[in-house]
Amino acid sequence: MKLSRKILLSLVLMVAVSFVLTFSISLYFLHSRVVDEVKAGMYDELVLLESADLDKDVDFGRMRFTLIDSSGSVLYDSQAEGEMENHLARPEVQNALKNGYGEDLRHSDTLTIDMLYVALRTDEGNVIRLALPVNNIYADVANLAIPLTLLFVILFLVALFGSYRITKWIMRPIDTLDIEGNVETTPYEELLPLTERLKKQNSEIVNQLKSIKEREEEIRLIIKEMKDGIILMREDGTVLMLNNGAKAIFNLEGKDDPKSILELSRSPLFFSIIDNKGEGQGKLPVGERIIDVRANKADGLGSVMFLFDVSEKVRMEKREREFTENISHEIRTPLTSISGYSELLESGNVDEENVRKFSHLIHKEALRLKRLSDDILLLSALDGKVQIDLSENVDMGSLSDSVVEYFEGKADVKVEKDAPLTVKGNSSLLSEALMNLIGNSIKYNRDGNPIKVIVSSDRVTVKDEGIGISENDKERVFQRFYRVDKSRSRETGGTGLGLSIVKEIAQLHDANVVLDSVLGVGTSISIVFPRSSIA
Ligand code: ADP
Numbered sequence: 001m002k003l004s005r006k007i008l009l010s011l012v013l014m015v016a017v018s019f020v021l022t023f024s025i026s027l028y029f030l031h032s033r034v035v036d037e038v039k040a041g042m043y044d045e046l047v048l049l050e051s052a053d054l055d056k057d058v059d060f061g062r063m064r065f066t067l068i069d070s071s072g073s074v075l076y077d078s079q080a081e082g083e084m085e086n087h088l089a090r091p092e093v094q095n096a097l098k099n100g101y102g103e104d105l106r107h108s109d110t111l112t113i114d115m116l117y118v119a120l121r122t123d124e125g126n127v128i129r130l131a132l133p134v135n136n137i138y139a140d141v142a143n144l145a146i147p148l149t150l151l152f153v154i155l156f157l158v159a160l161f162g163s164y165r166i167t168k169w170i171m172r173p174i175d176t177l178d179i180e181g182n183v184e185t186t187p188y189e190e191l192l193p194l195t196e197r198l199k200k201q202n203s204e205i206v207n208q209l210k211s212i213k214e215r216e217e218e219i220r221l222i223i224k225e226m227k228d229g230i231i232l233m234r235e236d237g238t239v240l241m242l243n244n245g246a247k248a249i250f251n252l253e254g255k256d257d258p259k260s261i262l263e264l265s266r267s268p269l270f271f272s273i274i275d276n277k278g279e280g281q282g283k284l285p286v287g288e289r290i291i292d293v294r295a296n297k298a299d300g301l302g303s304v305m306f307l308f309d310v311s312e313k314v315r316m317e318k319r320e321r322e323f324t325e326n327i328s329h330e331i332r333t334p335l336t337s338i339s340g341y342s343e344l345l346e347s348g349n350v351d352e353e354n355v356r357k358f359s360h361l362i363h364k365e366a367l368r369l370k371r372l373s374d375d376i377l378l379l380s381a382l383d384g385k386v387q388i389d390l391s392e393n394v395d396m397g398s399l400s401d402s403v404v405e406y407f408e409g410k411a412d413v414k415v416e417k418d419a420p421l422t423v424k425g426n427s428s429l430l431s432e433a434l435m436n437l438i439g440n441s442i443k444y445n446r447d448g449n450p451i452k453v454i455v456s457s458d459r460v461t462v463k464d465e466g467i468g469i470s471e472n473d474k475e476r477v478f479q480r481f482y483r484v485d486k487s488r489s490r491e492t493g494g495t496g497l498g499l500s501i502v503k504e505i506a507q508l509h510d511a512n513v514v515l516d517s518v519l520g521v522g523t524s525i526s527i528v529f530p531r532s533s534i535a
Contacts, residue, residue, distance in 0.1 A: 011163035229307030278303025334365035437462035465522035
């Protein structure tokens with residue numbers, strides 16, 4: 001039940017009960033007052049009648065007049081015809097004879113209605129009596145009660161309206177209580193615990209909503225900005241949402257979102273995912289890239305497809321596989337030579353000159369093997385398998401001097417210092433890089449042309465006037481085991497790993513390797529350091 005209805009009903013009930021009570025009590029008093037007035041009127045009438053001449057026509061109006069002697073015999077009656085019974089036993093007659101005045105209200109057997117009797121003893125000792133039908137008194141009361149009833153009805157209606165207004169007045173502050181907002185003030189003290197609790201709950205809800213919103217925004221941002229792709233879709237492949245990562249994978253930036261995953265790729269993988277109601281996984285080639293696709297059903301959401309660009313991983317795996325294959329090949333060649341020459345030597349059928357020649361070849365191949373194993377070990381160290389200290393301040397001028405010193409007597413190598421250059425890094429690795437660059441310039445030189453190591457403000461350049469590198473080969477010379485001229489490289493003891501080692505060392509120092517070469521004119525290779533690496 002509504003509180004307002006309860007208050008209104010209680011008020012109406014209270015008003016109704018009090019009105020009925022007041023009305024009944026008023027009616028009772030009205031009635032007794034009317035009866036008293038009637039009695040007093042009848043008494044006055046009797047006093048007048050006492051001295052009246054009954055033989056003359058007297059008008060008794062609604063009343064009946066009786067004259068009774070002290071023995072109870074009816075001497076005169078205004079309404080009775082013929083003989084009447086003795087009235088001595090009547091209470092009003094008895095009292096009148098005894099006390100001078102008597103009254104009674106009873107049922108009249110004669111007239112068969114309720115009557116009010118008022119009797120008075122006359123000076124002669126007789127009793128005169130007036131009787132009035134009670135109906136007449138009730139009619140008087142009723143006449144008087146009509147305006148009273150009307151008044152009560154009007155008052156009752158006013159009270160009803162008042163109750164309605166009071167209920168509204170009590171309820172208004174509760175109805176207009178701002179539950180969501182400000183519950184600082186309370187309209188009724190009794191509501192204080194409730195409003196306090198509301199206030200607490202409100203602030204809890206606000207905090208919870210805030211943190212939910214923050215989390216939602218975080219997740220939305222993470223999904224949006226993730227490099228990996230996410231596609232939310234129905235089981236039939238209808239795209240519901242795709243993030244920036246997915247757009248980048250399928251080159252959709254700036255274009256409209258696709259309606260179905262088949263607009264992204266009509267690959268057998270996507271068809272099978274749709275056939276399997278949004279489930280499936282596999283590798284998807286997109287242009288040059290390889291994308292790892294995993295689609296899983298998500299309860300109530302349809303399906304979520306994750307897209308990971310694994311091109312780099314696949315490339316690395318391929319590179320590692322090729323590297324291992326190359327290593328075995330590179331090792332097998334000198335080992336075959338070594339085992340062939342040593343077998344010949346073992347047979348004892350080799351003349352002295354050949355013994356020296358074969359031994360020299362075995363020694364050369366063994367040295368190549370050693371270089372190869374050194375380079376491989378260094379590459380694996382550079383691949384991040386060993387912790388490398390890059391905190392030294394390396395003066396590239398002095399470092400160039402000491403590396404060039406190593407080549408003294410073997411070639412014409414000079415250091416040119418245009419500007420001082422000290423870099424943060426690892427001196428052994430940087431000297432290894434310079435060794436490889438200078439070594440190459442010597443190996444691929446022409447006619448003993450001079451070689452220069454130039455140190456300038458942000459780079460070290462090794463410049464030669466050798467055979468040069470063709471445009472086609474410029475990119476590839478940095479690949480592991482790639483050589484332009486295999487036999488020349490073999491002849492000079494190259495492993496095909498030198499430039500890739502230089503490149504890796506440079507990368508470790510955040511530096512770039514810049515190759516400038518003209519076939520038949522010469523080559524210059526620079527290690528260019530960024531500002532951040534220069535001490
Ligand atoms: P290698 O051990 O064969 O020298 P590198 O990785 O050092 O291996 O070099 C790869 C190839 O690049 C060489 O085989 C050579 O053909 C070419 N090359 C490197 N440096 C020079 C240079 N200064 N002049 C001409 N060709 C060069």
